[in-house]
Amino acid sequence: MRIAVFSTQPYDRRFLDRASAGTAHRVTYFEERLSPRTVPLADGADAVCVFVNDHLDRAVVTDLRRRGVRLIALRCAGFNNVDLAAAEEHGLHVVRVPAYSPHAVAEHTLALILALNRKIHRAYNRVREGNFALDGLLGFDLHGRTAGVVGTGQIGAVVARILLGFGCRVIAHDLRPDPDLEAAGVAYRPLDDLLAQSDILTLHCPLTPATHHMIDAAALGRMRPGVMLINTSRGALVDTRALIRALKQGTLGALGLDVYEEEADLFFQDLSGTVIRDDVFARLLTFPNVLITAHQAFFTEDALTNIAETTLANIEAFASGGELVNEVTTDLLA
Numbered sequence: 001m002r003i004a005v006f007s008t009q010p011y012d013r014r015f016l017d018r019a020s021a022g023t024a025h026r027v028t029y030f031e032e033r034l035s036p037r038t039v040p041l042a043d044g045a046d047a048v049c050v051f052v053n054d055h056l057d058r059a060v061v062t063d064l065r066r067r068g069v070r071l072i073a074l075r076c077a078g079f080n081n082v083d084l085a086a087a088e089e090h091g092l093h094v095v096r097v098p099a100y101s102p103h104a105v106a107e108h109t110l111a112l113i114l115a116l117n118r119k120i121h122r123a124y125n126r127v128r129e130g131n132f133a134l135d136g137l138l139g140f141d142l143h144g145r146t147a148g149v150v151g152t153g154q155i156g157a158v159v160a161r162i163l164l165g166f167g168c169r170v171i172a173h174d175l176r177p178d179p180d181l182e183a184a185g186v187a188y189r190p191l192d193d194l195l196a197q198s199d200i201l202t203l204h205c206p207l208t209p210a211t212h213h214m215i216d217a218a219a220l221g222r223m224r225p226g227v228m229l230i231n232t233s234r235g236a237l238v239d240t241r242a243l244i245r246a247l248k249q250g251t252l253g254a255l256g257l258d259v260y261e262e263e264a265d266l267f268f269q270d271l272s273g274t275v276i277r278d279d280v281f282a283r284l285l286t287f288p289n290v291l292i293t294a295h296q297a298f299f300t301e302d303a304l305t306n307i308a309e310t311t312l313a314n315i316e317a318f319a320s321g322g323e324l325v326n327e328v329t330t331d332l333l334a
């Protein structure tokens with residue numbers, strides 16, 4: 001198979017080269033994001049290999065098919081950036097890496113919770129400047145607090161178990177409750193109960209039309225004053241402008257983000273020498289109780305190895321006419 005890899009970072013190349021060594025596949029790497037402008041780069045490829053911010057809308061999918069592409073291989077779990085209906089109409093198969101390391105994302109989620117609660121990001125700078133005062137660094141014990149987990153699939157389940165280990169009362173909301181988690185002590189509740197009862201609310205459901213802006217002004221209004229909100233899933237699960245209003249009012253106590261609705265123009269590149277033109281993002285950076293990482297929750301050695309190996313296995317299965325165990329279809333949007 002001829003594979004065109006988009007949004008290539010040096011680490012992608014390193015791990016994909018390792019996974020494809022010894023196979024007959026011909027891999028071509030492009031740093032560009034896949035978009036209507038860059039789709040001609042896929043000319044002659046049988047498969048495109050894409051990541052979270054490649055943009056595969058109907059026009060791109062149609063153009064890919066016209067150029068002979070038959071497979072879209074996502075090297076991520078989320079698939080909100082692909083028009084699945086268009087792919088199905090054109091007979092294009094879409095595969096993903098559903099669970100490369102739920103631990104990587106779950107552990108990063110906890111890193112955000114712990115850092116925000118104990119103000120590690122502020123303490124780090126203070127101590128380096130010789131300021132050893134504790135004023136403003138007051139946190140709370142996680143033990144005994146209520147943590148709400150929205151979406152208890154691969155990642156949310158690990159987060160819930162880690163939070164149980166901290167001694168939290170863990171409540172969860174999912175369309176499909178997990179009986180093993182219930183047995184471990186997680187109580188499933190309607191979303192409104194999570195909003196009303198959680199001291200920490202963490203989002204782990206996929207971005208779909210049903211979950212778009214699930215945390216909006218109305219949802220924020222139902223949450224506990226001072227609540228900590230964490231989103232390591234997809235940016236558009238939250239209405240960022242509403243979050244900023246709640247931060248300004250002081251009702252949202254802390255915010256940890258690894259994803260951002262408009263991240264495609266910012267993340268995965270070094271913009272330190274340029275002016276950030278996104279005023280909403282720039283405003284978020286001004287709050288002392290906001291901690292943002294640039295979509296790095298997946299970024300562990302273990303996860304990158306799994307991503308590369310599963311992506312190659314998905315492509316191999318397609319090439320050999322085998323079963324596509326990691327195929328994504330419109331059924332998953334239900």
Ligand code: NAD
Nearest residue numbers: 077078151152153154155174175204205206232233297298
């Ligand atoms: P998963 O498919 O295993 O789990 C998602 C869960 O959400 C499922 O149990 C599903 O039933 C539930 N769900 C669906 N709609 C819901 C709704 N309306 N309300 C509540 N629950 C709902 O997915 P996963 O592997 O756990 O990943 C979760 C998300 O994390 C992905 O969709 C992806 O967007 C994101 N992610 C982020 C990173 C990162 O680096 N930040 C890495 C991997 C995945």
